Amino acid sequence: MKKVVRITSTVCFAMALAIFTAIAAIALQLPDDFLVETGQQLYVDDNIKAGVLQDKLSGQTAAAEKPLLNGKSYKTQLKMFGIIPIKDVNVSVVETRRVIPCGTPFGIKMFTDGVVVVGLTDIDNGSALVNPAKCAGIKLGDIITHVNGKEIGSNEDLAREVVNAEGEPLNVTVRRGSSCFDTMLTPEKAKSDGRFKAGIWVRDSSAGIGTVTFYDESSKLFGGLGHPVCDIDTGGILPLMSGEVVDVTITSVNKGLPGLPGELRGSFNGSKAAGYLITNSETGLYGMLNSSPSSHSSVEVALKQQVHEGKATILSTIEGSEPIEYSIVIEKVNMNDSNPTKNLIVRITDERLLKASGGIVQGMSGSPILQDGMLVGAVTHVFVNDPTRGYGIFAENMLLSADSISADIKNKAS
Structure with missing residues (x-):
């Protein structure tokens, strides 16, 4: 008898574990936020039902079948077969859009906000190969927005500032992802043509x-x-x-x-x-x-x-x-x-x-x-x-x- 109980308990535990693992997997596949149209209920599919709703604005609980007006938001619980909780989600009521x-x-035809660094190249100054941009911490994908406080809107803008600096350090404002920083870039004179260069290729437009x-x-x-x-x-x-x-x-x-x-x-x-x-x-x-x-x-x-x-x-x-x-x-x-x-x-x-x-x-x-x-x-x-x-x-x-x-x-x- 004890053996039967142990086997039954093991089987029940395994089944429960499988069910809750499946529920967890379903929860990961569902978003945290839904939109529903005015007068409509949240419907995901035949197996997943929305449970009790809570109006975010009033904090009052409403019947699940009661449609809310446009602009309202509430929380609801999604349940498998209307019984097993899956996850809580936020619901916003919106108008039908056409x-x-x-x-x-x-x-x-688009022009960039700043110039995008698309390449780095070494400069031969006659005694060594150096890369001013790399030394300044500039990387591929960075966006140069200003040089010495002047807005850079094109490749020509950047080239002009580099040449006019005549080898003096430039204060370069760089945007990388969501952050911006300033760095000092010192142009290097190229042995080949005697011109000062920054050691970068940039892009200012796309089509x-x-x-x-x-x-x-x-x-x-x-x-x-x-x-x-x-x-x-x-x-x-x-x-x-x-x-x-x-x-x-x-x-x-x-x-x-x-x-x-x-x-x-x-x-x-x-x-x-x-x-x-x-x-x-x-x-x-x-x-x-x-x-x-x-x-x-x-x-x-x-x-x-x-x-x-x-x-x-x-x-x-x-x-x-x-x-x-x-x-x-x-x-x-x-x-x-x-x-x-x-x-x-x-x-x-x-x-x-x-x-x-x-x-x-x-x-x-x-x-x-x-x-x-x-x-x-x-x-x-x-x-x-x-x-x-x-x-x-x-x-x-x-x-x-x-x-x-x-x-x-x-x-x-x-």
Whole structure:
């Protein structure tokens, strides 16, 4: 009898451990914050239910089925099968949002806020090889914003200050990540031409082609790419000082192959700007457009918990300037907050697109993903070894970034 009890206890313990391990794994996959639309309840899936709600503003507990008004926030507990607690989450109630999904290509002309250090090079002064920038503690990816208190906005600005110093130490202001510091850089005279040099290569601008994800008629804001514009040499996000949006026509496509990503080729249509850039951020490129680049009707923006695995479509332009809707499958949805631009794994299934481009190619980043009549996300990256598959970002994440920009604009105006 004792043996039976021991076996039963061991089995029960093992089962309990397995259940709680699974619950812990599910908790890690779920975000800490959710949005729900006015009058709606938080719904994750058939197995995960929202428990008792607490209104953050009043501190009062409300019935789980009672919908709250826009602008309210509350805490709720997610439970497996409505019984086993998974985790507590924060919920904010928002209005249903509509935007115009685009899929149209746009030309990008951007100028950096400061100059980005993209290379370090030694200077031969006749007796030794020295690198003034390296000696000053400057690294690849650093951004030089000022020299001796003067703002540096271009490569020419920096070159002029180095030459004019005639070998005297320069006080250089450097931005590295979120911090800034000053350092002293002493230019070195090169034996080859007798000119003073800093020993660095810098970049002050970038140009390229991307895809507009959505356009907000009320604010005239657009979001595109779904990921930042990064420096090709350092991989760091280019700090935007100013930039223009120009119309572009796709002229050809280099087909993607396993191990060899393809790309869209296009030409800018004239010099007249169609809009301007405001922010180059982790979730994409944002700015203002004079008008909607797409004739598509507006659609609702899906919240992340409304996105599911299964059939979907993308709007993308691989020829000319008019987008076409192509079929895809959303293979995986990741609601975890760890990476805001890789929330989805998508696979191209449309034979037309597979034949023309091989799948996802560079320049298609930002192509809107539609599911159940809603904008659910945008294509962001291609899998190098499988161009038929790639990552996508939640539309919710991009819209939150756009709303933050819109709020900043209103605050500055007031």
